[in-house]
Amino acid sequence: MNFVAMVGRLFLGFLGTLGQIGTFTGTALSHCMTPPLYCGIIGRQMLNIGYFSLPVVGMTALFTGMVLALQIYIGSSRFDAEVAVATIVVIGITRELGPVLAGLMVAGRVSASMAAELGTMRVTEQIDALTTLSTNPFKYLVAPRLIAATVVLPLLVAVADTIGVFGGYIIGTEKLGFNSATYIKNTLDFMEPIDVISGLVKAAAFGFIIALMGCYHGYNSQGGAQGVGRATTNAVVSASVLILIANFIITELFFTR
Amino acid sequence: MTDHAGGPERMSPTPKISLRGLSKRFGPKVVLDNLDLDVMPGESVVVIGGSGTGKSVMLKSILGLLKPESGSIKIDGQEVLGLRGSDRDEVLRKFGMLFQGGALFDSLPVWENVAFGLLASGDISRKDAKVVALENLRSVGLGPEVGELSPAELSGGMQKRVGLARAIATRPEIIFFDEPTTGLDPIMGDVINDLIVECVKTVGATALSITHDMASARKIADRIAMIFGGKIIWIGTVDEIDNSGNPYVDQFIHGRAEGPIQMDLLKP
Ligand SMILES: Nc1ncnc2c1ncn2[C@@H]1O[C@H](COP(=O)(O)OP(=O)(O)OP(=O)(O)O)[C@@H](O)[C@H]1O
Ligand SMILES: [Mg+2]
Numbered sequence: 001m002n003f004v005a006m007v008g009r010l011f012l013g014f015l016g017t018l019g020q021i022g023t024f025t026g027t028a029l030s031h032c033m034t035p036p037l038y039c040g041i042i043g044r045q046m047l048n049i050g051y052f053s054l055p056v057v058g059m060t061a062l063f064t065g066m067v068l069a070l071q072i073y074i075g076s077s078r079f080d081a082e083v084a085v086a087t088i089v090v091i092g093i094t095r096e097l098g099p100v101l102a103g104l105m106v107a108g109r110v111s112a113s114m115a116a117e118l119g120t121m122r123v124t125e126q127i128d129a130l131t132t133l134s135t136n137p138f139k140y141l142v143a144p145r146l147i148a149a150t151v152v153l154p155l156l157v158a159v160a161d162t163i164g165v166f167g168g169y170i171i172g173t174e175k176l177g178f179n180s181a182t183y184i185k186n187t188l189d190f191m192e193p194i195d196v197i198s199g200l201v202k203a204a205a206f207g208f209i210i211a212l213m214g215c216y217h218g219y220n221s222q223g224g225a226q227g228v229g230r231a232t233t234n235a236v237v238s239a240s241v242l243i244l245i246a247n248f249i250i251t252e253l254f255f256t257r
Numbered sequence: 258m259t260d261h262a263g264g265p266e267r268m269s270p271t272p273k274i275s276l277r278g279l280s281k282r283f284g285p286k287v288v289l290d291n292l293d294l295d296v297m298p299g300e301s302v303v304v305i306g307g308s309g310t311g312k313s314v315m316l317k318s319i320l321g322l323l324k325p326e327s328g329s330i331k332i333d334g335q336e337v338l339g340l341r342g343s344d345r346d347e348v349l350r351k352f353g354m355l356f357q358g359g360a361l362f363d364s365l366p367v368w369e370n371v372a373f374g375l376l377a378s379g380d381i382s383r384k385d386a387k388v389v390a391l392e393n394l395r396s397v398g399l400g401p402e403v404g405e406l407s408p409a410e411l412s413g414g415m416q417k418r419v420g421l422a423r424a425i426a427t428r429p430e431i432i433f434f435d436e437p438t439t440g441l442d443p444i445m446g447d448v449i450n451d452l453i454v455e456c457v458k459t460v461g462a463t464a465l466s467i468t469h470d471m472a473s474a475r476k477i478a479d480r481i482a483m484i485f486g487g488k489i490i491w492i493g494t495v496d497e498i499d500n501s502g503n504p505y506v507d508q509f510i511h512g513r514a515e516g517p518i519q520m521d522l523l524k525p
Contacts, residue, residue: 036379125360128322132354133374133423134346 045148065167089168103206118218153207279328290487353429368404
């Protein structure tokens, strides 16, 4: 009896949170669609999310591409290794590893900082102050972050894809002794536009998720420094989990008929 | 419940702010309990009361930052409780607020903080807004060099003064001051008192202030209201407060530990 009540309470709590996130998303989207848009803030956020994430995302992509090449080489029989390494690296990176790893890295970096920034603004009453100065906090804080992250993540992932494939190329040509021209030809021959496009669509979705979770948890944080800390953790965890779920759903939509 | 609770018993113009039966609770904790208060146009009302009695909550409820469970809030006779969207923005434009903790935007330099409301209204260039901002900073005793600093580089009292400059920069009709002189030295405190008086008298603004500082209250108030137990238990002019005959008010203005108000820590 007690157990059933507990499960019921948990489930209701879950539904409540889902409703809150839904309302938050709806309000945020409506503010993304209607003017005025704060272009200066969008630009600054794009710089922060995209440009300053380049080192960490680039490193991740480079080493992932290199490891991938090594693993495939070890796993495939000698004679078709030259084709297998090039094609599996490019498909693996563009379809899955590029967007997912970049998404997770950016989630750690950006969701956390957004949640901390908005959370601090909440507990120091800066968000209340915005309202009293005729500025809607959704328009000024949330919408620019959502737009910037959704736009900039595909660009970031495009760069990550390139670096990742390049990582495979380095291992292939320098360590495994493949012919450089053949490697590039194999890469280009087997790469389909859908591989890249699906990856970039994923990236846009992940960007949206990252900013949404950072803003949602920061905006609703309460209870001082501890509350901000909790908001930061929740933002990163929920963004990461949602990225993995969204990745599954988008893959399902793109590649299974 | 009388219609004029808390207000003078005469046929008067519509109050600028009229609170009726305002109730707000956090979980089981009742903070405001059927609170009534009227503030007339151009009047300066000071609310006094112990720490944690709901003074800040009252201001935030009027601004719509907190949602009271019941009651009515009228601004210029218009019910504002439950207002949304552009109607709410319209009403909010009448207000300026000095937050208890300053609440300065730490991503912006001081002058942009002060100019924020002006820039948000959109009909002023950045250059002009900066001139106005520096003027407002000067009126709270801060030089133009402070304008370029970030709020984190200011002392607590300086932040308070910047908050004040920001609250009055748009020349709002109604200004809320949440403890304007707390954290300031006595001289600067008096400068701020004068500034508030000037805002109210010359600009014709309506002011609702909160303070613990009786000297400040006597200087800036037309009427003083005392909040206790979620209600306004006494309201009267500055002259009346010394002979209020209300033991709560007497205890508060003389700052005595013994009396009808028992601080939690004194309870056995
Ligand atoms: N967001 C909140 N969540 C829960 N309780 C709150 C919240 N805000 C205020 N309270 C409670 O409401 C009560 C009144 O708070 P308020 O800030 O209005 O006090 P105050 O009269 O302004 O006191 P002070 O003079 O110390 O500023 C406090 O007991 C506080 O615990
Ligand atoms: Mg307070």
